Amino acid sequence: MNDTAKPASAIVAQLSDVRTLINELAETVYRQVVHERKDEPWGLSDPELVAERVKAELGKPGANVLRQHADLLLSSAEFLMKSPQEAGNKDALLAWCQKPSTTSTGETEKIRIELLTTCWLGLHFLGVPVSNPWERVRRWADEEGGGLPNGACVAKAIGDIVRDARRFNESIGHAAVADVSADSVTSKDVGSANPAANEQAAVPLAEAQKDEAASARSAFKDRPLIVFSGLPLLLFPELLRGPPRDACTPNGAHMLGRIYEFLQLVNYLRAKYQIFYCVKEDIVVQCLRFVLGERKKELTQASAFEAWARALDWLHTLMPEPKLDRQTVCVLEDPLMPACFINYECGLYTVETPMFDEERSRQGASEREMPLPASYMREIRRLLYIENLQLGGGAESAENLLRRSADHHQEVFARIWSRFPSGRANA
Numbered sequence: 001m002n003d004t005a006k007p008a009s010a011i012v013a014q015l016s017d018v019r020t021l022i023n024e025l026a027e028t029v030y031r032q033v034v035h036e037r038k039d040e041p042w043g044l045s046d047p048e049l050v051a052e053r054v055k056a057e058l059g060k061p062g063a064n065v066l067r068q069h070a071d072l073l074l075s076s077a078e079f080l081m082k083s084p085q086e087a088g089n090k091d092a093l094l095a096w097c098q099k100p101s102t103t104s105t106g107e108t109e110k111i112r113i114e115l116l117t118t119c120w121l122g123l124h125f126l127g128v129p130v131s132n133p134w135e136r137v138r139r140w141a142d143e144e145g146g147g148l149p150n151g152a153c154v155a156k157a158i159g160d161i162v163r164d165a166r167r168f169n170e171s172i173g174h175a176a177v178a179d180v181s182a183d184s185v186t187s188k189d190v191g192s193a194n195p196a197a198n199e200q201a202a203v204p205l206a207e208a209q210k211d212e213a214a215s216a217r218s219a220f221k222d223r224p225l226i227v228f229s230g231l232p233l234l235l236f237p238e239l240l241r242g243p244p245r246d247a248c249t250p251n252g253a254h255m256l257g258r259i260y261e262f263l264q265l266v267n268y269l270r271a272k273y274q275i276f277y278c279v280k281e282d283i284v285v286q287c288l289r290f291v292l293g294e295r296k297k298e299l300t301q302a303s304a305f306e307a308w309a310r311a312l313d314w315l316h317t318l319m320p321e322p323k324l325d326r327q328t329v330c331v332l333e334d335p336l337m338p339a340c341f342i343n344y345e346c347g348l349y350t351v352e353t354p355m356f357d358e359e360r361s362r363q364g365a366s367e368r369e370m371p372l373p374a375s376y377m378r379e380i381r382r383l384l385y386i387e388n389l390q391l392g393g394g395a396e397s398a399e400n401l402l403r404r405s406a407d408h409h410q411e412v413f414a415r416i417w418s419r420f421p422s423g424r425a426n427a
Contacts, residue, residue, distance in 0.1 A: 006079075007088070008091050011079065014075070014076060015092075018115075018118065018250070026251070028054055028058060029050065029255075032045055032050050033047070033240075044266070050263065070123060076119055081136050094108060097247060109144070109145065110149040117152045118253035124260065137156075141376075147376070151249055151253070154257070154374045158348060158350065159264040166271055169271070224275060225276070225277075228280075231258070233261065235284075235312075236311055241255060275326075275329075279330075280332055281333055282419060304413075308408065315402065322403075324400060328402065331401070331415075333415070335389055340377075347377045349377065350374045
């Protein structure tokens with residue numbers, strides 16, 4: 001029986017199986033990435049071998065288990081590729097989410113797009129390379145949705161921006177090596193063909209090679225990754241789990257999306273490529289509250305500083321030998337602009353935040369508020385954003401947190417602590 005003939009009840013049951021699988025897979029992936037420790041800095045496993053370790057763990061019950069998992073996700077993605085306007089599709093999605101039949105087509109589409117991303121993330125961490133689900137998500141975002149719904153989609157899109165930046169810088173590095181190598185061969189050929197002129201030719205050729213190599217390095221260094229993060233995974237590993245989201249997207253999908261984003265960032269950093277990664281002070285305040293809440297600790301200046309010190313220890317675990325001349329992680333006071341990820345070609349505005357739903361409500365946002373979609377930007381908007389961030393947020397004078405500090409950057413923490421409302425934070 002094909003998907004078009006399936007009754008809504010069968011589709012609901014299948015999507016429920018997907019939820020169970022994704023939640024279990026997320027926990028498995030998380031264990032293969034992060035080592036939680038109670039009183040010591042958390043550890044990180046080799047980010048290059050995550051899929052292999054996940055497959056080894058999930059495949060223990062039998063060889064067919066991984067195939068069954070992949071088939072479930074592939075079959076679900078095939079159904080989700082279809083428009084909700086096709087007969088029965090919208091009813092099935094709304095029944096699974098327990099949404100009323102009066103729910104708009106636009107909101108139903110966002111549910112479908114998040115679930116398509118869920119399938120892609122599951123297949124990715126199972127080591128099954130399939131591009132169709134995410135291509136459909138991107139096409140919908142560009143042509144119909146006006147952006148991406150907040151959640152797993154945004155984390156996946158952020159990860160892609162970071163991945164593309166790394167690949168681009170790799171290509172520049174390879175091109176520079178190839179060009180210099182080609183010039184070296186030319187130099188040898190000229191010398192062997194005309195030994196008498198070799199001494200005269202060697203100097204300008206050597207200088208040309210140096211100039212070309214310097215130019216390649218300059219081009220390389222002029223292609224940084226710019227990040228203004230609303231969910232700073234490089235500082236707070238607890239955010240990989242994060243607070244629960246909406247009921248329609250499995251919590252495991254949000255975890256997998258954040259882990260995908262996080263691993264791409266770690267790979268980029270460890271490749272020594274240029275990055276400017278900044279976080280607003282108010283976001284760090286929210287993160288510290290979240291971390292202390294997760295650890296069931298009272299919010300005091302001492303407990304907040306302990307959590308801050310652990311955040312720096314985590315950062316230095318991720319990047320033990322940073323290139324301080326080209327890599328910066330810092331906290332900025334209050335840049336008046338949305339969170340964003342920008343590479344050499346495009347950028348993505350995001351509305352990610354570590355706030356709990358009840359805290360959003362206290363600040364005037366409805367618990368059921370549908371967040372604004374993340375949106376892509378290109379060309380002049382991207383350049384203007386970079387200029388405004390660097391000039392208007394105190395970036396030039398910000399302390400680089402990648403630089404180890406005996407006092408755990410006490411001055412930075414003092415500014416952060418001053419943002420806690422005095423009536424809710426006891427020293």
